[in-house]
Amino acid sequence: MSFEVSIILFGGGRMGSAMLRGWIASGIGPGAIHVMTPRPDEALLGLAAECGVRVNPPLTARAGQAVVLAVKPQRVAEIADQIATIATPDTLIVSVMAGKTIADLRMLFPEVPSFVRAMPNLPAAVGSGMTVAVADCSAGQRLLAERLLSSTGAFEWLDDEALMDAATGVSGSGPAYLFYIADCLTSAGIAAGLPAEVAERLARATVAGAGAMLAPDGPSAEQLRRDVTSPNGTTQAGLEILTADGVLMGLVEQTVAAAAMRARELAAA
Ligand SMILES: NC(=O)C1=CN([C@@H]2O[C@H](COP(=O)(O)OP(=O)(O)OC[C@H]3O[C@@H](n4cnc5c(N)ncnc54)[C@H](O)[C@@H]3O)[C@@H](O)[C@H]2O)C=CC1
Numbered sequence: 221m222s223f224e225v226s227i228i229l230f231g232g233g234r235m236g237s238a239m240l241r242g243w244i245a246s247g248i249g250p251g252a253i254h255v256m257t258p259r260p261d262e263a264l265l266g267l268a269a270e271c272g273v274r275v276n277p278p279l280t281a282r283a284g285q286a287v288v289l290a291v292k293p294q295r296v297a298e299i300a301d302q303i304a305t306i307a308t309p310d311t312l313i314v315s316v317m318a319g320k321t322i323a324d325l326r327m328l329f330p331e332v333p334s335f336v337r338a339m340p341n342l343p344a345a346v347g348s349g350m351t352v353a354v355a356d357c358s359a360g361q362r363l364l365a366e367r368l369l370s371s372t373g374a375f376e377w378l379d380d381e382a383l384m385d386a387a388t389g390v391s392g393s394g395p396a397y398l399f400y401i402a403d404c405l406t407s408a409g410i411a412a413g414l415p416a417e418v419a420e421r422l423a424r425a426t427v428a429g430a431g432a433m434l435a436p437d438g439p440s441a442e443q444l445r446r447d448v449t450s451p452n453g454t455t456q457a458g459l460e461i462l463t464a465d466g467v468l469m470g471l472v473e474q475t476v477a478a479a480a481m482r483a484r485e486l487a488a489a
């Protein structure tokens with residue numbers, strides 16, 4: 221895949237680095253990518269050197285630039301002046317910031333005509349991300365954004381921007397919930413008598429293996445759960461506790477709702 225645009229990534233933290241890794245792994249030429257991030261840490265400098273991308277080069281206005289915003293929503297106003305100096309009539313901004321709406325972005329960056337608001341997730345770092353996005357841009361820019369965002373894993377467009385906050389609560393924040401489940405499984409394994417390192421290895425491999433079986437075109441989660449569950453066997457005994465009275469289901473619903481609510485608050489941050 222070759223890109224005829226330059227990509228300027230603002231924010232070389234966890235998400236920015238994850239996307240950078242995904243872009244490079246998918247074959248995007250490192251010469252096309254510039255990373256802008258104040259006080260780059262060793263991890264970012266190491267990654268940039270490994271990938272061959274430039275960090276904090278002087279920027280100039282250039283036709284066909286895609287500017288990817290991976291800074292915290294609370295810090296985005298800091299880069300308004302830099303963006304103003306490089307914006308051209310066909311600059312595309314792709315924001316992955318939680319909460320910030322396209323209307324917010326238009327207010328922050330009045331010189332920029334075209335926007336995509338996206339929500340990736342951290343597994344983008346290993347090419348297994350899930351990204352959703354909404355667009356207010358030309359068809360060509362939509363295609364460009366799709367190529368960029370789908371290079372880190374699964375991708376889909378949402379028709380309605382109002383759905384972005386709920387999506388953030390499910391797929392944007394979701395990996396953290398599953399990492400927490402892995403921790404719970406480790407703790408439970410220790411409580412059941414396993415040595416801590418063994419419990420952790422078992423929990424990690426189990427969550428990773430189960431995740432791998434949830435391939436997009438594979439059996440449903442419900443079917444996979446049935447496949448593990450022998451009638452009157454050990455799994456059934458465990459699931460009777462986990463699913464009792466829908467308590468966990470209710471907690472997960474509250475979890476997603478709280479994350480979506482926070483995304484709405486971050487619009488004003
Ligand atoms: N971490 C995650 O799993 C996900 C994060 N996001 C979004 O990605 C964005 C970044 O989040 P993280 O990477 O987790 O945060 P982070 O704190 O790891 O990275 C933020 C980066 O922005 C840089 N930065 C700060 N001020 C800057 C400026 N003025 N110009 C350029 N860079 C600047 C920081 O040096 C840092 O490298 C947030 O808006 C978040 O909502 C979206 C989906 C998932």
Ligand SMILES: O=C(O)[C@@H]1CCC=N1
Nearest residue numbers: 317318388392393394
């Ligand atoms: O926690 C956050 O705000 C970001 C957005 C989704 C995942 N991390």
